[in-house]
Amino acid sequence: MTDHTTATHTLPKTISVQDLTTFCDDYLSASAFKDYAPNGLQVDGGRPVQRIVTGVTACEALIDAAIAADADTIMVHHGYFWKGEPAPITGMKGQRIRKLMQHGISMIGYHLPLDAHPVVGNNAKLADALNMTITGALYPNESHPVGNIATCTPQSADNLIAQITQALGRAPLHISGNNNKQIERVGICTGGAQDMIEQAATMGCDAFISGEISERTTHIARELGIDYFACGHHATERGGIQALGEVIAEQFGLPVMFIDIDNPA
Template sequence: MTANHIATDAPPITISVQELTQFCDDYLSAGAFKDYAPNGLQVDGGRAVQRIITGVTACEALIDAAIAANADTIMVHHGYFWKGEPAPITGMKGRRIRKLMQHGISMIGYHLPLDAHPVVGNNAKLAEMLDMNITGALYPSESHPVGNISTCIPQNADSLIAQITKALGRTPLHISANYAHVNSNAITKGNDKLIERVGICTGGAQDMIEQAAVMGCDAFISGEISERTTHIARELGIDYFACGHHATERGGIQALGDIIAQQFGLPVTFIDIDNPA
């Protein structure tokens, strides 16, 4: 009998969706977070867990990919049931949940616990991907530190742009802190400012740039940018790098998937639904 036969004949590894959720709840200390959406099991597809798909957002394209892969469980960073959204399960929301239910697919979501975790969190993974050393938190707290402050080899903005582009596969939008000086010709070597101390908070954390300035960071890295962010960066003298909400939040769910694959021996596959925002 070949190894192939043994693998085919062996009963597949199966755990309950409750067991999987309990493990993740404990690992991420999910119960300790006040969040904008429920963390953990959001849709119970009613089947045992044998094949898991992970992704950033539980959009319809990810559900279609999970169906095509014959998966029974989807795990994401952005799930459903956000605070303030209409409760009825109709329209786009209805279509997504109906598809999950009809195909017996469970959906598990972790939001803030998956941003903040010191090992698999989005913020920790982004610092790691950029070869930076985490030295503290953007908002220090014993129970709930938010974001991180990291140090890198002193480099100018162009060099950091190149590093981010290589790590994330897309070029960040950079707002230089030296705008006013460049305009008045007061400083001719504006782009030679060295960046060493960097605030990091993934996703839609652009307004934390003010806290990064308070904490003495040379630059701040997040996902999104607002119109006001440009002026804040210029006036507070801190470089800003908008690297994409989606692009900066791919690390956490993939790292959690690796932990689950290790713990339970289940196949876990990350599917990247392209998103330029």
């Protein structure tokens, strides 16, 4: 007797890259920001979305890792096509985009919208990691503030250094400016926002946390009486893209994997 039973196979879940981008655009209120690079879909790989890799920066190492993971979509905080960069797709830029296109991988990037989001934003996730509560904006007139003010249990600079080191896996560079007063009100803006320290001082913050430091930042902190913690551009901006990936995985039931390409800066 011939067995005519037909095996059934569950097809993997897929969505279009346009639907994924539309969801993220809406979730992050991307259109509300005047940014330094385009937010949303930057490279269309031409395939449905089944497996997503997230990372901080769309460097070649992340692309190689995504290829190895058989991903069809990369989502990052630092994408491509920044204002002021040369337009030709040549050299390093050409190599990156060529790999994406050759392997049918789409690339989606969100910059300021991912810094500012009140739930999955880089500032929000850093505040969570440091047991701080965001209470307002560094620039109060902004409808979607990129920098925030947070409060914490009054603590010494040494205690905050220990918390940052544990949360980010690296010790911050600390500039003492407030004469060893307790830290309770803290300005936060991840990445390369060191020049917001003056606004943090104006807003009565005891300390300011960002990613990078410039030569001038040391003098500003000392002269304005505010502590500064430079915690690493990359290190302070891992949280947002990971959190966005978790939202996408829950929303669409797709596998999303964060890949951390180490960067000491």
